[in-house]
Amino acid sequence: MLGRFYLWTWNLIYKNRFIRKPGNELTLPVDVARKMKRVTIKLGGHSNRLVLGEGAEINDCEIRLDGDSNLIEIGPRVRIKSGKIYLRHTHGQHIRIGADTTVEGAYMLSDEAASIDIGQDCMFSTGILIRTGDKHSILDATTGLRINPARSVRIGNRVWLGREVQVLKGTVLLPETVVGAGSLVSGVFDEGGCVVAGVPARVIKRGIRWDRELV
Numbered sequence: 001m002l003g004r005f006y007l008w009t010w011n012l013i014y015k016n017r018f019i020r021k022p023g024n025e026l027t028l029p030v031d032v033a034r035k036m037k038r039v040t041i042k043l044g045g046h047s048n049r050l051v052l053g054e055g056a057e058i059n060d061c062e063i064r065l066d067g068d069s070n071l072i073e074i075g076p077r078v079r080i081k082s083g084k085i086y087l088r089h090t091h092g093q094h095i096r097i098g099a100d101t102t103v104e105g106a107y108m109l110s111d112e113a114a115s116i117d118i119g120q121d122c123m124f125s126t127g128i129l130i131r132t133g134d135k136h137s138i139l140d141a142t143t144g145l146r147i148n149p150a151r152s153v154r155i156g157n158r159v160w161l162g163r164e165v166q167v168l169k170g171t172v173l174l175p176e177t178v179v180g181a182g183s184l185v186s187g188v189f190d191e192g193g194c195v196v197a198g199v200p201a202r203v204i205k206r207g208i209r210w211d212r213e214l215v
Contacts, residue, residue, distance in 0.1 A: 015037070018041045019041065024044070029053075031054065032058070037059045039060075040061075041063045045066035047069045049072075051073045053078065064085070064086045064087070065087050066088050068091045068092075071093075078102070081104050082103075083105055085108045086107075086109045087111075090114075096117050096118065098119045100120055104124060107130070110132040116153045121157060121158050126164070129167065130153055131153075131167070132152060132169045150169055155172075166184050171185050175193075176210065179201060183199065193208055
């Protein structure tokens with residue numbers, strides 16, 4: 001059933017499953033592997049790399065990586081409580097999550113020529129969606145050419161995404177941005193230290209910073 005894939009059923013008590021096709025690279029520190037629970041990794045395609053940093057904690061997560069020469073990099077001490085991270089059907093793209101970022105629940109998807117960059121010490125709540133494309137084509141009625149190409153997403157250091165936030169293709173958020181719950185974020189925000197909220201999201205407050213603790 002798995003063809004040329006290798007299948008590991010590692011530490012069955014934690015219900016982890018790894019599927020890897022030869023020619024791809026998985027960097028999984030021992031301390032990270034020991035803490036994983038209910039994680040599925042599917043690593044296919046050619047010359048792809050999945051790198052997990054020291055001290056990362058990944059649970060209830062599915063990671064799918066294929067295409068060619070792509071990279072998923074989860075930085076040191078990142079904590080993901082649940083989610084899906086998919087980088088598929090493309091060449092030379094990446095999804096990077098910076099050190100000390102925490103994710104309660106997120107779906108990150110790139111399946112065209114676009115990447116996702118997430119900075120350090122970000123805080124993502126539950127129900128987060130980050131995607132670089134529309135999944136289907138919109139065509140010019142006269143020429144038949146596609147007019148909705150994928151675009152990369154860039155989220156700076158220390159960005160807080162509230163519950164049920166959707167981040168669409170081409171979004172840029174600068175450091176110390178807070179995104180209000182239920183917001184739909186699209187486009188480039190050229191200032192940080194602000195609160196953005198709404199559908200579509202807009203800046204509603206400036207001159208702020210945030211803290212993980214109630215002070």
